[in-house]
Amino acid sequence: MNMTSEGYVKFSAEHTMSAPIEVPYWPELNEARTRLCQQGLVGVYPNGVGFGNVSIRFSGDAFLISGTATGALPVLGPENYCLVQTCDPEQNRVVSTGPVLPSSESMTHGAVYRSCPGANCVLHIHSRTIFDGMVRHRCPATMESAAYGTPEIATSIEKRVLESGSDEGGIVLLGHDEGVITYGPSVKRAFILVQELYNRYFD
Numbered sequence: 001m002n003m004t005s006e007g008y009v010k011f012s013a014e015h016t017m018s019a020p021i022e023v024p025y026w027p028e029l030n031e032a033r034t035r036l037c038q039q040g041l042v043g044v045y046p047n048g049v050g051f052g053n054v055s056i057r058f059s060g061d062a063f064l065i066s067g068t069a070t071g072a073l074p075v076l077g078p079e080n081y082c083l084v085q086t087c088d089p090e091q092n093r094v095v096s097t098g099p100v101l102p103s104s105e106s107m108t109h110g111a112v113y114r115s116c117p118g119a120n121c122v123l124h125i126h127s128r129t130i131f132d133g134m135v136r137h138r139c140p141a142t143m144e145s146a147a148y149g150t151p152e153i154a155t156s157i158e159k160r161v162l163e164s165g166s167d168e169g170g171i172v173l174l175g176h177d178e179g180v181i182t183y184g185p186s187v188k189r190a191f192i193l194v195q196e197l198y199n200r201y202f203d
Contacts, residue, residue: 011107011149016097020078023064025187029056032123032191033066034075039198041125044072051126051178055109056187058083063113063122067100084110089154104149108173111154111161112183118167119183121190126178133201134172134180140164141172148176157181170197 033054036042042052050071055063062085070080082098087110094110096102103109109122135141140163142156153175160171161183170193173179180197184190 011104011151012091012093013102014093014095015082015101017099018097019099020081021058021064021083021098022078023056023058023081023083025056026064026078026081028187029054029064029121030076030081032187035191036123036125036194037074041127041130041194041198042071043126048072053103053105053109053124055084055122057113057120061087061110061113063087063109065103065106065109067098068103070100070103087111087114087154089151092151107149107151107154108157108181111157112181115158115161116167116183118185119161120185121187122181122183123190123194124179124181125194127180127198127201128178130180130197130201131172131178134170134197135174139170139172141174142176144174146173146175148173148179168193170194 044050053066055065057063064081067080067082079099082096082100082102084096084106086095094106112119112122140160146153146156168184170182182190182193
């Protein structure tokens, strides 16, 4: 099937429906997601379009990610997550399994895991204030022409991650208005990076 958003194809998805996948540290990831939702950094816009998602590395480059169309839910359960087994930007293809389809932004998360073996968590938030602040301070950023969920944004993220030489960081997604990601070696560290951005730009 093709994952689509706003009328255009994002990637070719090969999804197998299954029971929820058990992944270590899922409770910690889900708690971070709940807290981000409470801060308004994950949620749903007035037009009904959800925003923000979270993921954690499972094994190799495979990762568990919050599913598509879950932004409106204040608290998620295991049934709202999907295991992405393969994320291949070159083929514009995602292979996944679970009780829900993968987020249309799986390419964004997969790019971090592919390019940074030390990164084990990716948090994708939306905030006009944080986005604009990071742009003003010229923080690491993707190309403005790289739309979310595409091979182009995956390539751009990989470049930024490799340039950083670190297993943690934050990137502003110029081609995805209000979009920002943080990544780190643990859920705790990725979440702290979000809070540092929040404190810096909302104070």
